[in-house]
Amino acid sequence: MILLDVLAKMFTKESVSSKDIARERLRLVLVHDRSSVSPNFLNALKEDLIKVIREYMDIDEESLSVHLENEENSVALVANIPVKGFKRVANDVEVQA
Amino acid sequence: MKGRALVITSGKGGVGKTTTTANLGTALAMMGKKIVLVDSDIGLRNLDVVMGLENRIVFDIVDVVNGNCKLKQALIKDKRFEGLFLLPAAQTKDKTAVTPHQMKNLVNELRKDFDFVLVDCPAGIEQGFKNAISGADHAIVVATPEVSSVRDADRIIGLLEAAGLNGPQLLVNRLRGKMVKKGDMMNIEDIVDILSIDLLGVVPEDESIVVSTNRGEPVVIETTSRAGAAYRRIARRITGEEVPILSLDESNNFVDRFKKILKLAR
Ligand SMILES: Nc1ncnc2c1ncn2[C@@H]1O[C@H](COP(=O)(O)OP(=O)(O)OP(=O)(O)O)[C@@H](O)[C@H]1O
Numbered sequence: 414m415i416l417l418d419v420l421a422k423m424f425t426k427e428s429v430s431s432k433d434i435a436r437e438r439l440r441l442v443l444v445h446d447r448s449s450v451s452p453n454f455l456n457a458l459k460e461d462l463i464k465v466i467r468e469y470m471d472i473d474e475e476s477l478s479v480h481l482e483n484e485e486n487s488v489a490l491v492a493n494i495p496v497k498g499f500k501r502v503a504n505d506v507e508v509q510a
Numbered sequence: 511m512k513g514r515a516l517v518i519t520s521g522k523g524g525v526g527k528t529t530t531t532a533n534l535g536t537a538l539a540m541m542g543k544k545i546v547l548v549d550s551d552i553g554l555r556n557l558d559v560v561m562g563l564e565n566r567i568v569f570d571i572v573d574v575v576n577g578n579c580k581l582k583q584a585l586i587k588d589k590r591f592e593g594l595f596l597l598p599a600a601q602t603k604d605k606t607a608v609t610p611h612q613m614k615n616l617v618n619e620l621r622k623d624f625d626f627v628l629v630d631c632p633a634g635i636e637q638g639f640k641n642a643i644s645g646a647d648h649a650i651v652v653a654t655p656e657v658s659s660v661r662d663a664d665r666i667i668g669l670l671e672a673a674g675l676n677g678p679q680l681l682v683n684r685l686r687g688k689m690v691k692k693g694d695m696m697n698i699e700d701i702v703d704i705l706s707i708d709l710l711g712v713v714p715e716d717e718s719i720v721v722s723t724n725r726g727e728p729v730v731i732e733t734t735s736r737a738g739a740a741y742r743r744i745a746r747r748i749t750g751e752e753v754p755i756l757s758l759d760e761s762n763n764f765v766d767r768f769k770k771i772l773k774l775a776r
């Protein structure tokens with residue numbers, strides 16, 4: 414969205430230095446470059462996610478999916494985690510908060 | 511004592527790897543260190559001409575790994591500086607003429623006799639790159655303040671870390687202070703922030719590099735050259751000395767400073 418700011422500035426004739434444009438383009442291209450991660454990386458991430466979420470709820474580990482989605486201006490980590498049920502502990506935390 | 515092996519790499523071509531290898535090597539030799547420069551750019555050898563040693567080559571790196579000569583026979587001694595040597599690349603062979611395993615053995619052999627082994631890496635990320643990094647224990651990544659160069663540096667940093675060469679350091683080359691001040695060139699903070707890597711130093715754009723390369727004399731010899739001063743500071747940093755990094759570039763530009771003082775006085 415910072416890119417949009419830069420573009421907005423360009424069109425409203427507010428001056429944007431070319432180095433800011435360079436930096437923003439670089440930031441975006443690196444997000445995309447770096448997002449081409451190995452399956453090992455995603456598997457390790459998935460296992461750690463399961464470990465953490467299991468503390469709070471019952472999840473369907475078999476049908477859990479984790480992947481990266483590329484969009485024009487960003488990359489998103491998309492996780493689909495079917496929930497089977499909540500643990501009492503999690504509810505307690507809610508009440509206290 | 512075992513010497514350190516540093517590889518000078520970049521991904522993108524033409525950003526100053528060979529210039530950096532020649533100048534850091536010469537600066538370290540001027541500090542009394544024993545240095546060997548290894549040109550691993552097989553087929554496109556250049557470190558010899560930048561150092562002005564091109565007429566003295568008899569054997570090259572491929573001769574050494576093929577056993578055509580002894581390692582010592584292929585080393586060219588620089589007559590200007592005590593303790594400075596060059597192992598030239600082969601010009602007629604290609605990048606596959608040496609394997610990473612052979613390179614590693616070669617560098618380990620050189621470590622025994624030298625304080626620093628500096629390996630000049632070819633551009634790209636293929637076999638030549640893999641060879642160049644295989645014997646090194648530390649990497650210097652050279653980048654210019656441009657989008658394409660910094661992007662390639664990022665890729666190289668990832669590959670270095672995947673190969674177990676952790677903690678590579680960045681050398682920003684060809685920085686133009688005036689353009690940075692006008693906001694027309696990325697500054698050091700921008701680049702370091704994006705790459706999240708340690709900064710080793712900054713070398714300004716400097717015409718004296720062209721002049722000294724014409725003569726085959728590394729620019730660090732020139733006491734008045736800004737790039738030369740920058741390389742000398744970086745060399746001191748490599749030996750562990752704490753030399754503060756100057757904000758715009760590494761040169762202590764006395765003229766600019768003097769102008770500032772004059773302005774303040776008025
Ligand atoms: N700080 C500088 N100021 C001015 N010119 C420079 C500077 N650094 C390098 N150059 C010039 O840029 C050109 C490329 O430099 P060099 O050969 O060192 O790059 P390289 O990364 O080794 O290239 P290659 O990828 O082809 O091996 C040379 O002509 C050199 O003189």
Ligand SMILES: [Mg+2]
Nearest residue numbers: 527528551556
């Ligand atoms: Mg080169």
